[in-house]
Amino acid sequence: MSTQVDITLTVNGERVSRRVEARRHLVDFLRLDLGLMGTHTGCEHGVCGACTVRVDGRIVRGCLVLAASLDGASVETIEGLSDTGEIRDLQEAFVARNACQCGYCTPGMLITAADLLRARPQPTRAEIREHLSGNYCRCTGYHAIVDAVEATARRRNGKAGP
Amino acid sequence: MKAPPFAYVRAASLADALARWREAGPEARLLAGGQTLLASLAFRLSEPATLIDISRVAELSGIAEAGEAIRIGALTTHAELGASELVRSRLPLIAEAVPLVAHPAVRNRGTIGGSLAFADPAAELPACCVALEATIVAVGAAGERRIPAADFFTGLYTTALAEHELIAAVEVPAARAGERTAILEVARRSGDYAMAGLAARARLEDGRLAEPRLVFFGVGQAPVLARGAMAALAGQAPGRVAIEAAQAALAGDLDPPADLHGGPELKRHLAGVLLARAVRRLGGAEEARAA
Numbered sequence: 001m002s003t004q005v006d007i008t009l010t011v012n013g014e015r016v017s018r019r020v021e022a023r024r025h026l027v028d029f030l031r032l033d034l035g036l037m038g039t040h041t042g043c044e045h046g047v048c049g050a051c052t053v054r055v056d057g058r059i060v061r062g063c064l065v066l067a068a069s070l071d072g073a074s075v076e077t078i079e080g081l082s083d084t085g086e087i088r089d090l091q092e093a094f095v096a097r098n099a100c101q102c103g104y105c106t107p108g109m110l111i112t113a114a115d116l117l118r119a120r121p122q123p124t125r126a127e128i129r130e131h132l133s134g135n136y137c138r139c140t141g142y143h144a145i146v147d148a149v150e151a152t153a154r155r156r157n158g159k160a161g162p
Numbered sequence: 163m164k165a166p167p168f169a170y171v172r173a174a175s176l177a178d179a180l181a182r183w184r185e186a187g188p189e190a191r192l193l194a195g196g197q198t199l200l201a202s203l204a205f206r207l208s209e210p211a212t213l214i215d216i217s218r219v220a221e222l223s224g225i226a227e228a229g230e231a232i233r234i235g236a237l238t239t240h241a242e243l244g245a246s247e248l249v250r251s252r253l254p255l256i257a258e259a260v261p262l263v264a265h266p267a268v269r270n271r272g273t274i275g276g277s278l279a280f281a282d283p284a285a286e287l288p289a290c291c292v293a294l295e296a297t298i299v300a301v302g303a304a305g306e307r308r309i310p311a312a313d314f315f316t317g318l319y320t321t322a323l324a325e326h327e328l329i330a331a332v333e334v335p336a337a338r339a340g341e342r343t344a345i346l347e348v349a350r351r352s353g354d355y356a357m358a359g360l361a362a363r364a365r366l367e368d369g370r371l372a373e374p375r376l377v378f379f380g381v382g383q384a385p386v387l388a389r390g391a392m393a394a395l396a397g398q399a400p401g402r403v404a405i406e407a408a409q410a411a412l413a414g415d416l417d418p419p420a421d422l423h424g425g426p427e428l429k430r431h432l433a434g435v436l437l438a439r440a441v442r443r444l445g446g447a448e449e450a451r452a453a
Contacts, residue, residue, distance in 0.1 A: 022169060066170070
């Protein structure tokens with residue numbers, strides 16, 4: 001048994017092989033080992049949601065996943081979701097409504113909101129708030145964030161933004 | 163907030179997990195979803211020499227009918243519980259509990275086995291298992307052992323699991339005809355651990371509560387079966403008189419410790435409020451579901 005683990009996984013569509021410390025969590029792996037700084041380190045104990053990324057298509061807390069456990073997994077970060085254009089409309093809505101403010105929570109908010117819109121294309125404001133309830137915004141810009149998610153859902157459903 | 167160094171090994175099967183665990187000694191910990199363990203390592207609340215990753219052990223997965231019960235593999239995530247048609251139709255209390263457990267990103271990895279083994283006194287699923295009289299299926303070197311949920315939670319973060327014994331599954335009796343259940347809690351933020359919560363179950367016979375079962379969480383060292391309040395509700399119509407009698411009896415059932423949320427009197431008050439809401443739900447009222 002070793003404190004070093006060899007892993008091969010896919011990050012934003014690219015195959016990556018690294019030797020990692022067993023205790024390395026996914027956020028540090030992305031930021032320090034791969035230089036992907038879009039995923040933010042917040043509380044590092046699963047409360048704030050700033051480090052939300054996708055693993056095998058599902059959103060997770062990056063700080064509560066060991067990189068060592070991800071051999072064979074597919075990871076998507078805000079860089080990947082930005083490059084593919086998957087969430088461009090959501091990002092534009094965040095900008096238009098000043099839902100970013102300091103920007104620290106924004107990558108996690110975007111990935112969590114995108115997750116909701118995939119599962120429920122026409123969420124109510126209550127559903128948006130509930131789905132984002134695990135993501136802290138310490139600028140407390142929640143209204144603008146909910147507005148941006150709601151506007152994106154409406155636009156995707158062919159309606160003008162509210 | 164970095165975890166201390168540890169060795170990591172991935173188990174390929176249940177037998178492999180048990181063998182590696184014995185080899186690594188009692189200071190090793192099992193890693194399933196990691197949603198509690200990795201946070202506690204970040205706080206350095208424990209410093210295990212080795213983590214044994216059981217998350218790919220196929221024998222611990224899956225949800226299936228098992229006679230009158232539903233057998234839920236220990237590695238079943240909260241998200242999988244929430245998406246299961248079997249859980250929705252046969253275990254409505256569990257289905258109702260899932261959205262109360264943490265947040266979507268945590269529910270995608272956190273497992274029922276992890277929740278039961280960690281035994282947080284404020285967690286929903288331990289209380290549900292006691293309310294539904296579930297059976298914990300534990301596995302160790304000596305084979306399988308079946309432990310009633312009411313005997314499983316022995317204290318603060320403490321269970322009846324022996325050294326080198328893990329949870330393989332939990333078998334939860336399916337809801338019977340006429341059975342009603344409800345889970346209610348008060349939390350500061352949706353998805354946070356409850357300041358106080360209640361998992362309740364009863365049958366309604368001729369407008370009266372039969373075999374009521376009330377299990378409180380977040381108000382004791384472990385899930386608390388409120389025997390006095392249950393006795394006060396048995397055979398009664400689910401109305402104001404029965405609620406007041408049960409609330410009075412609750413004083414003898416609960417001995418809540420103070421915690422970050424407040425003192426014992428706050429917890430007692432919240433428990434009484436939840437009891438009233440739950441009894442109305444058991445009686446058929448749909449109000450207060452989200453309150």
